[in-house]
Amino acid sequence: MQLYLRxxxxxxxxxxxxFISPILHAQRFLSLNVRYTQTSTNTTSTYMSDVSTDTTKxxxxxxxxxxxxxxxxxxxxxxxxxDLNGPMHGLHKMNETRVPFVRDGLVAHDNMIDxxxxxxxxxxxxxxxxxxxxxxxxxxxxxxxxxxxLTGIDLGADVITTARKHLEQHCPELSxxxxxxxxxxxxxxxxxxxxxxxxxxxxxxxHIDDKEEFLTHCIEALKPGGSIFITTLNKNIPHWIVGVxxxxxxxxxxxxxxxxxxxxxxxxxxxxxxxxxxxKSILVKGFTYNVFRKRFQWINSTMMSYAIQAIKIx
Numbered sequence: 433m434q435l436y437l438r439x440x441x442x443x444x445x446x447x448x449x450x451f452i453s454p455i456l457h458a459q460r461f462l463s464l465n466v467r468y469t470q471t472s473t474n475t476t477s478t479y480m481s482d483v484s485t486d487t488t489k490x491x492x493x494x495x496x497x498x499x500x501x502x503x504x505x506x507x508x509x510x511x512x513x514x515d516l517n518g519p520m521h522g523l524h525k526m527n528e529t530r531v532p533f534v535r536d537g538l539v540a541h542d543n544m545i546d547x548x549x550x551x552x553x554x555x556x557x558x559x560x561x562x563x564x565x566x567x568x569x570x571x572x573x574x575x576x577x578x579x580x581x582l583t584g585i586d587l588g589a590d591v592i593t594t595a596r597k598h599l600e601q602h603c604p605e606l607s608x609x610x611x612x613x614x615x616x617x618x619x620x621x622x623x624x625x626x627x628x629x630x631x632x633x634x635x636x637x638x639h640i641d642d643k644e645e646f647l648t649h650c651i652e653a654l655k656p657g658g659s660i661f662i663t664t665l666n667k668n669i670p671h672w673i674v675g676v677x678x679x680x681x682x683x684x685x686x687x688x689x690x691x692x693x694x695x696x697x698x699x700x701x702x703x704x705x706x707x708x709x710x711x712k713s714i715l716v717k718g719f720t721y722n723v724f725r726k727r728f729q730w731i732n733s734t735m736m737s738y739a740i741q742a743i744k745i746x
Contacts, residue, residue: 498641510590513568514598522721523570523635526663529719529728530634530739531574534661537715537741538630541659554579562628562653564617565636569595569610575632576609583628585615618645621652630659637664638696644705651709656746660711663719663739667696670735699738711742 512518535555539545542559549555557579566572566584568591576582586592592614599610613620631654633647640646647660654660703713718734721727 496641510568510588510594513570513591513594514602520568520570523567525721525726526635526728527571527574529730530571530661530663531578533663533717533739533741534575534630534632535578537659537661541714541741541743542629543657544629549579553577556580559629560627561630561632562620562624562650563632563634564650565633565639566595566612567591569598569612571632571634572610572612573599573603573606576603576606580609582610583613583620584610585613585617585620587614587616589614617649617653621649624653626653626655628653628658629655630661632661634661634663637662637702640695643697643702647702647705648709651706651711651744654744656744658744660706660742660744661739662702662742663737664702665696665737666735667698668735699734699740702740703742706740706742710745712745713740713742715739715741 509519513520515521516524538556538559539550545555545559546557549557555578556575559580561575561580561582563572563575563582563584566586567588569584572582572584572595584592584595586595592612595612599607599612631650633650637643637646650660699716703716706713716734717739718731718736719728719739720731720736722729
């Protein structure tokens with residue numbers, strides 16, 4: 433699958449960073465996050481709430497070697513996506529921080545939030561949200577439980593199948609609020625321009641080859657005044673050693689070959705891209721995994737991983 437670069441009115445170039453051998457890298461013993469992939473393809477699918485009568489149609493194309501490797505890697509983990517003690521347990525743990533991050537960000541900056549719903553379990557009722565790179569639906573289902581209407585898109589047929597089956601078998605009450613599609617963001621954005629109250633890219637950006645194009649399409653699907661929420665790993669040597677080399681190759685907490693140095697991106701570069709796309713960063717927070725408490729927590733540094741909320745300017 434090949435991403436098609438859209439030209440910006442104001443072209444920018446990201447700083448080129450040479451690959452550094454894993455032996456020299458540093459940082460992610462504390463960030464046991466399992467990250468999922470979202471890039472582009474021309475594969476599409478329509479999901480019916482009743483899987484037994486699903487009339488899914490898929491249109492496949494060739495992917496780049498890099499993209500296909502990411503898809504295959506996560507396809508191999510699809511059967512364990514909802515195992516709370518399995519290789520994807522980090523994503524389940526991360527919901528303790530990223531769900532409130534999205535919820536509170538929308539409450540604080542979305543003028544259309546129904547104030548009568550604050551402090552209720554349906555605080556995001558009727559909010560229209562897109563999750564790009566939804567994987568097996570761990571974050572998707574959590575936000576739907578707050579009343580939001582979610583569309584989850586991903587390139588991997590295996591993980592989308594996992595998400596659909598879990599929804600049908602374990603959370604049928606959420607079926608009318610969740611739609612899953614095997615669809616690239618650039619294709620989805622074409623038919624959903626300025627549509628969503630929020631777009632979420634959680635643990636996805638570090639798997640993208642062309643981050644400028646990817647974020648361009650994400651913002652294209654976002655309403656003016658809407659928020660984009662991003663969580664990802666920072667790009668620095670300490671984080672690489674602790675968070676990738678130790679976590680993946682020594683301790684084995686995260687599956688091997690999940691992260692690659694050349695695909696990570698610094699906070700500064702993400703903010704630069706968002707600024708060019710006419711988005712204002714309004715909240716930046718750092719977080720990491722506490723190995724002693726076995727949970728993610730916010731910290732006063734973005735060295736490890738970071739979360740951003742940015743608003744699309746009117």
